[in-house]
C-alpha cells in the first residue's frame with residue numbers, strides 16, 4: 001500500500017518521540033512492502049515561533065494532502081503567557097475542529113512489567129484493559145455564547161442529537177469488537193445535555209443487542225476508575241467529562257509514558273498522538289520514552305490504514321522489549337536496564 | 352449555649368446514621384452543658400413518599416427555624432424513575448439553592464488504621480490531608496438556558512465575579528488556617544468562566560500573602576489526586592469540577608465511610624452530611640458506618656456553633672475507637688473487631 005503521513009512533531013520531547021515512531025514505521029514499510037510518504041509540518045509552540053500561529057495554513061494543507069496525522073506533543077513554559085490565539089494547545093483544538101475529529105479513543109491497558117509504577121495497589125491495577133471514547137468536537141469546548149468580562153462569564157454546553165449519535169455508535173462498535181461492555185458516563189441528574197445523551201444511548205442500544213450498557217454518573221465513574229478499574233471495558237462520554245476521566249485513567253496503571261491515542265473522523269482519517277505531554281524538562285536529552293508515540297503509530301496503521309498485522313507486530317515488539325527489562329528512565333519499575341530513546345527504538349525495530 | 356438543629360434523616364441508611372450522630376450530640380450537650388433543640392423533618396425519597404416533594408415546605412420551615420442542618424443521605428432505586436422534580440437528589444439541589452449554601456467543604460484525611468482499605472499504595476495514601484472547597488450554587492448546575500428537546504440540548508456554565516470571590520475567599524481563609532497552600536482548579540485553556548475564575552484568584556491573593564497559590568488544570572488535578580495526593584492542602588474549584596474531584600478524592604484513602612462534609616453560607620449557617628450515599632442495600636441492618644455522620648456533627652459544632660473543643664472531642668473519640676481496632680463491616684482493614692452501628696456509637700460515646 002501507498003500512504004501519505006503528515007508528521008507534526010510539535011514541542012518539547014515531541015520531535016524525538018515522533019522521530020522514533022517514524023523510524024519504526026519505516027522499518028514496517030520495508031518489511032511489509034508498503035510505501036509511506038512523509039509530510040513534516042509545524043504545530044504548537046514551534047509553529048507560533050516560526051509562523052506566528054499554532055496551526056499555520058501550511059500545516060492544514062499538509063494534513064489535507066495526507067491519509068493520517070502523527071503528532072508529537074505541544075506546549076511549554078515559553079508560550080504560557082501568550083494570548084489565547086497564540087498558545088500551543090490552540091493548535092490542537094483547531095486541528096480537531098477543522099478535520100472534524102470527533103472521536104478521541106484512548107486505550108488504557110496495564111502492562112504487567114510496569115505494575116510496580118502504578119499508584120494503585122497491584123491487585124487493583126492488574127489486568128486493567130479499557131478504552132475511553134471521548135467526544136472531541138462539541139460540548140463546553142466550542143458552544144456559544146462563550147465569553148467573559150470583568151463581572152461575569154459564560155460557557156455553553158451544547159450537543160445536537162447527531163453529534164451524540166455518531167460518538168455513541170463509535171463506542172458501541174468498539175465495545176462489540178472487545179468484551180461487549182459499554183459504560184456511558186453522564187450527569188443526567190443535573191444536566192439537560194446528559195438527559196438527551198442518555199436517551200440517545202437507550203435508543204441506539206437496540207442496534208447492538210450483543211453489547212451490555214450501563215449508565216453511570218460522572219462522579220461515580222471518577223471513583224470507580226480508582227476503586228475498580230477492571231470493571232470497565234469501553235467508556236463513552238462527552239468532551240469535558242472525557243478530558244477529566246481519560247487523564248485520570250491514564251495514571252492508574254503507572255504506564256502514562258506508554259499510552260497512545262487516536263482522534264478520528266467517520267471516514268477513518270485520524271490524528272494519532274501520545275497521551276503524555278511535551279515534557280520540556282527532559283527535551284533533547286535522548287531520555288524520553290518513545291513507546292506512546294510508537295504505539296500511536298501502530299493505532300494509525302490499524303485504524304486508518306487497516307494494517308492489522310503490521311500494528312500488532314509493533315505492539316508485540318514494544319511489549320517484548322519491556323518484558324526483557326529494558327525501558328527509558330521514566331519507568332521506575334522496569335527491570336533496571338534503563339536505556340536511551342534511540343537505543344529503545346533500535347531494540348523495538350530488532351524485535 | 353442553646354441551639355436548634357434541624358435533622359433530615361432522608362433515605363436508606365440516612366435514618367440510622369443520623370440517629371447515631373444525634374446520640375453523640377446529646378452526650379456532648381450533657382457533658383458540656385449545652386441545650387440542643389431538635390426539629391426532625393423529611394427530605395429526599397422519604398419526603399416524596401410522604402409529601403409528594405423531595406423538599407416539602409414543612410422541611411424548609413423547620414430548617415429556617417434552626418441554627419444548622421444535619422442530613423443523612425438521600426436516594427434509592429425506588430425513586431430512580433421518578434420525574435426530575437420528584438427525585439430525591441432534587442431535594443439536595445433545592446435546599447442548597449434555597450439557603451444559599453455556596454461553599455461545600457470536604458476534608459479528606461488518611462486514617463492510619465484504615466490505610467489497608469485504600470486502593471492506592473500505602474506510601475501514596477499515607478498522610479493525605481486535604482480539604483476540597485467546591486462552589487455549590489452556581490455554574491452548570493443552575494445556569495440558564497438549560498433545556499433539551501429531541502434534537503438538541505443546552506446547559507449553561509455561568510459565574511458572576513461576586514460568586515467567584517466569595518468561594519475563593521472562603522478557600523483562602525481555610526488555607527490560612529491550615530498549611531497555607533491553595534490549589535485553584537480550572538480549565539483556563541478552554542473555558543471563559545475559568546479565565547474569570549483565575550483572574551479573581553490572582554486578585555484576591557494579594558489579601559493573603561501568607562498563602563501560596565497554584566493554578567492547576569482540572570485534568571492535571573484529576574491525575575495528581577492519584578499520583579501525589581499529599582501535595583494538596585486546600586483545593587478550590589467550581590461546582591461541576593468540584594463534584595467530580597471531591598468524589599474522586601473521597602476514595603483515595605479508603606475511608607469513604609468516614610468522610611464528613613459541610614455546605615455553608617457566609618453567616619455560618621450550614622448543612623452537614625456524610626459524603627457517602629444512602630446505601631439502600633444495607634439499610635436497616637444495623638451495619639452502616641455512622642462515623643461520617645458523627646464527624647459531620649462535629650464539623651457542625653465547630654463551623655456553625657464555634658464549639659471547637661466539643662468538635663475535637665468527638666473526632667478524637669471516633670479515632671480512638673478505630674485505633675482500638677473496632678469498626679463497622681464496610682472497613683475491611685479494621686482490626687478484625689467488626690461491630691454494629693449501635694455498638695460503634697456506644698463506644699464513641701464512652702470515649
Ligand SMILES: CC(C)[C@H](C(=O)O)[C@@H](O)C(=O)O
Nearest residue numbers: 089090092093243540541570
Ligand atoms: C490542551 C487541552 C486543550 C486538551 C483538551 O482539554 O482537550 C488536552 O487536555 C487534551 O486532553 O488533549
Ligand SMILES: CC(C)[C@H](C(=O)O)[C@@H](O)C(=O)O
Nearest residue numbers: 189190219440441443444594
Ligand atoms: C446528587 C447530586 C445532584 C449531587 C451533586 O452533583 O451535587 C451529589 O453528587 C453531590 O455531590 O452532593
